[in-house]
Amino acid sequence: MSEVVVTRTVPEAALAALRDVADVRVCDQDRPLTPEELRAAVRGADGVVTMLHDRIDGEFVEAVGPQLKVVANVAVGYDNIDVPAVTERGVAITNTPGVLTDATADLAFGLLLSVTRRLGEGERLLRSRTPWNFHLGFMLGTGLQGKTLGIVGLGGIGQAVARRARAFGMHIAYSGRRRAAQEVEAELDARHLSQDELLRTADVLSLHCPLNEHTHHLIDGAALARMKPTAIVVNTSRGPVIDEKALAEALKDGRVAGAALDVFENEPEVEPGLLELDNVAIAPHLGSATTETRTAMAELAARNVAAVLTGQPPLTPVTA
The missing domain is CATH 3.40.50.720 (NAD(P)-binding Rossmann-like Domain)
Incomplete structure (x- = not known):
């Protein structure tokens, strides 16, 4: 046998x-x-x-x-x-x-909501028993309606994230080495952009590309410098797609607004600079964890x- x-x-x-x-x-x-x-x-x-x-x-x-x-x-x-x-x-x-598409897309969007609505930060405040009270300026986050979700890699998971984003009133743009099928573009009302244009225009950049020689450190210091200072970076693909040190520095300096990360460059280790920041939502590789x-x-x-x-x-x- x-x-x-x-x-x-x-x-x-x-x-x-x-x-x-x-x-x-x-x-x-x-x-x-x-x-x-x-x-x-x-x-x-x-x-x-x-x-x-x-x-x-x-x-x-x-x-x-x-x-x-x-x-x-x-x-x-x-x-x-x-x-x-x-x-x-x-x-x-x-x-x-295929079998993990929806679970990973759910997690990506959950992390995005966590960083834009400051959910982790709010929970930490409560668990630390820090005094607080409601007022109109308290812990204001950022809404997603009308914003542009830029997807790097519009495969199965990228498409699933885009569908969730459409339900939140977001516009969809994407980049990739190949264009998506016409019916996919039509369903998602998705625009195909060059990577440079996607970086410059996206309010949220969500990474769904494989890790290979072309995508290692795809999001490095130079790429981050081309993004809006109000932009959010989401990564549920593979950690080394992002230069974590460069991302931590950009977040700390306010050159990008936030990050939502489920994967890391040297798992299970996480870049220490990321752990010190409130504008980062992180999870320990839970994308498929149902x-x-x-x-x-x-x-x-x-x-x-x-x-x-x-x-x-x-x-x-x-x-x-």
């Missing part, structure tokens, strides 16, 4: 699906494995279910052995995988798109493994 290694605990429903086709070993350490631990743990497996913090490259594949058939990443993004190095060795790679969504992600990864091990094509393949 085939053997599958799961690099960190996943919901039981996913394990049950894997056990239908293979013997399953789960790495039960409650932390990411070091590269050495990871390579030792997966040796001899026919399939591996990986997490976004696992580095998957040619050395990993060699350590597993020539019998390896599939690596199923429990994430939409696969910047942790050297796709050419893995696929050229005949190993299938899969990810989990019971329903995380279960669906793990189950999709399991179905991908099961398909490959039983001679069928994967449901959601990643190609070089």
Whole structure:
């Protein structure tokens, strides 16, 4: 019987699906494995279910052995995988798109509301038992109606965020290497802009692009300098898309108004300058963190493994 290694605990429903086709070993350490631990743990497996913090490259594949058939990443993004190095060795790679779209879009918009309406700041005030009283100038935030949401990467999650923004009366603009389909632009009344124009005109800049050589530090000091001083930056994609030190400095100096962040450049560490600021809403990578969504992600990864091990094509393949 085939053997599958799961690099960190996943919901039981996913394990049950894997056990239908293979013997399953789960790495039960409650932390990411070091590269050495990871390579030792997966040796001899026919399939591996990986997490976004696992580095998957040619050395990993060699350590597993020539019998390896599939690596199923429990994430939409696969910047942790050297796709050419893995696929050229005949190993299938899969990810989990679609099932986390709504959860991530909800979280992005929740963080945006938190920073624009100063919800975290208000909660901290109450929990600190600081005296307060209502008056018309007390803790004024910023409304979203009539403002422009600029989306970098109008894929599935970007579109879901745009739909939520439209319900709040926002205008939609976006940039990306490819234009969205005409029907998507029509549904969202979305304008396609150059990245420079998007930076200059957006009241809220929401990042939904993959992490690659083109998007690493896409939002750096120069990009932040082109934005409105009243603008808000939202990131639920991957942390290294933003230069965190540059963002902290821009926020502190008032060159941008606020940030709403679910992902960080050196997770689980956060740039200390960001933690000192009240105009930053932060969450510990909770974009897909609902019971329903995380279960669906793990189950999709399991179905991908099961398909490959039983001679069928994967449901959601990643190609070089």
